[in-house]
Amino acid sequence: MANLQSNLAGIKSPNPFWLASAPPTNSGYQVMRAFEAGWGGAVWKTLGTPITNVTSRFAALDYKQNKIIGLNNIELITDRPLDVNLKEIAECKKAFPDRTIIASLMEVCEQKAWHELVKRVQEVDIDGFELNFGCPHGMSERGMGSAVGQHPDLIEQVAEWTKEVARVPVIVKLTPNITDIRFGARAASEGGADAVSLINTINSLIGVDLETWNPVPHVDGKSSHGGYCGPAVKPIALNMVNECARDPEVRIPISGIGGIETWKDAVEFLLLGASNVQVCTAAMHHGFRIVEDMIDGLNNYLDERGLASVQDLVGAAANRITTWENLNLNYKIVARIDQDKCIHCNKCYVACEDAAHQCIDRLINNGSSTVVVDEQECVGCNLCQMVCPVEECIEMVQIDTGLPPESWKQRSLRLEALT
């Protein structure tokens, strides 16, 4: 049994799985249920001046029969009074002292207002704060949420104000709705924050109803952009987490968020630089019970690899990511098709023919066809393997070019030296 305890800026949790600040952490009832299911921590639904919500609030992107590969929401922060939330936080903490409870906060950009909110909230036993500089909808129109997160100077300023009075670690939650995530992370670090969490949701519109031309979701025929999350955003989140992890000016740890649904997703975030992960859409889709497999799968993975602790994963593959100019131009792979496994759907053929480099030939013999890769022409793009419906039918095989590794950067320098 591996040690699953996670540590984010000194905040320790029995496992690295936290519920993100969102509808699943709206109330004490829900957080109790989550802790019973096994979640290591919960970031409470953002506290602040209670708001009024609209209906409807959520909409999903489905792909074929796969439901909710992406989720869009226009729900705002908590609509319940602060004292009610604080009372329930205290009850949860008392019932589950080993679990982490983080209070997510949102306020207008005034020092006094932030000081008052922080002091008031830390009257109950919490493990940390998360400053919501990420919500891209609604609150941003009032100068909060991502409106703060899009200004590094404001991030730094509010982080400073918070740190002036906070007795527990402060996490800054970043918006991905910027050009370069590192600027926000650097500002948080500069402002004295103890950690960053990312990504919050991405500006989005799910779609338009083809019958009524109403946007989806709509509120009395109209909509406004929402925040997008769920499995579809994972690649974006992974990249942003890793960019922060590798940036020397971001000197604080990272809580990874964005499309995490399984222990496998979590391992990827940890390997690329996150110290723990936060989950929302998966719990909204399947309920809190999914954490059981997350914990079990992670534990078995660590055991199978002979790793003692989940912390051994943190950042272990972060530096496998580099800039394009450092990639080896002399590394070559080609596709190889296992004819015994091929079911003759010809999807690899048409994909290569229409959208890649025309290097798969169809040999038609007595009415039966065989697809064969022309290895001389194959550029190793992976497209055929990606479209193949059969597991391990197309393998990408390394070819020895006989050339030493050389990156574009190295080649440029070499060529420059020749002239």
Add this chain to the structure above:
Amino acid sequence: MSEQLGASIHKPLSEIEVTIEANRCLYCYDAPCMNACPTHIDVASFIQKISTGNVKGSARTIMEANAMGASCARVCPTEELCEGACVYNEAGDSPIRIGDLQRYALDYVAERDIQLFEPGPDTGKRVAIIGGGPAGLSTARDLRRFGHAITIFEAKDQLGGLNTYGIVPFRLSVETALWEAEQVVKLGLDVRTGVRVGFDVTLEQLVKDYDAVVLACGMGNVPKLGIEGENLEGVWDALDFIERAKLRLPVPDLGERVAVIGAGNTAIDALTCAKRLSIARGKEARVICYYRRGAEQMTAYQFEYDFAKEEGIEFRFFCAPTRVIGQNLHVNAVEFVRTQLETQGDREVVAPVAGSEFTEPVDTLISAIGQSRLIETFERLGIAHDFGVVKVDDALQTSRPGVWAAGDCIFEKGMREAMVVEVAQQGKLAAQSIDAYLNAKVPA
């Protein structure tokens, strides 16, 4: 009609089944299912269209290739054709339910009364089609789309041929067969039912009056068994029996034991139809198939044989009827002789085993030993034929210039079971051939 006879043995897919199945389709390129279909329906494309909600477009893709798409969705031996070729079989998974998805798309347009095709601009050319079954209708549909004027001569009261009259209702309903015929009629046809060519109107007249003539007259009734007593009451031609049951015409009491002679697909239809009819009447009969060869030699598809067994049909192999025994002019027993297969030269023949006669009590005897050929008709029309199979060239043209043939009347015995889908393809090819001929014809 009772549930027993009227209800389709294939339930339509539910909406969720359609979604799952349509999305499961891999959308293969140059798909094996398409190549396995005699009419080359672009299966991957029609299923993809279902998955995007373009169900009308899907139905059009199907019917474009096969004017009998709705009946084929129900009666095609898909296990032997498209579904048998589905790549999922190779992957060790169950094939896509192509027939059921095809039915879904066509039910969609039928329920909404969507017209899929328009006639082409009038060419001034006229074509006579003899026979309003699947072959004639398929030919007519495409010729109308080319803009030629069509007259169909049909001996029966309604169009559809065996689809309307000869396939048991729990496999293909009269409504579906007539809907499909109606799709063709709506293109603007001159339909003359109750007319027998060669009797009520001569081919000579048609050849003179029309720019082209198509023979799509199918085959005849079940031939005589050629044994004593077969004119007794209670002895049926399988096609007559199915037709009466399907059209809800009165059928006398079947009694306790029904015997069906033959083991082709029509025999299976007669067996299961008799079984269901007896159940519907609250008096289930024992229904027994008697076949002079073995299970391995049956011409019925394996899935038909399996279906019959599931329906409670009994099978007696290697026996042939020798005499129908009657009482009060009605059959009450049949004498059989045991048979065996003997090799004569390079072929196997059925030979009776001397002295092995036995008698079975039978209240209703149904003969399903195939269909007779219309030798007399073709003689009368002056069309070259081979033991009743009309001779055609690759373009489906007969020995008489200006006369084409398609469907069961050109079906060579021993090839494989006649299928609606094959006939639909012949109709399509005949129409293309005739269109080319009419376009090349110098105006008089």
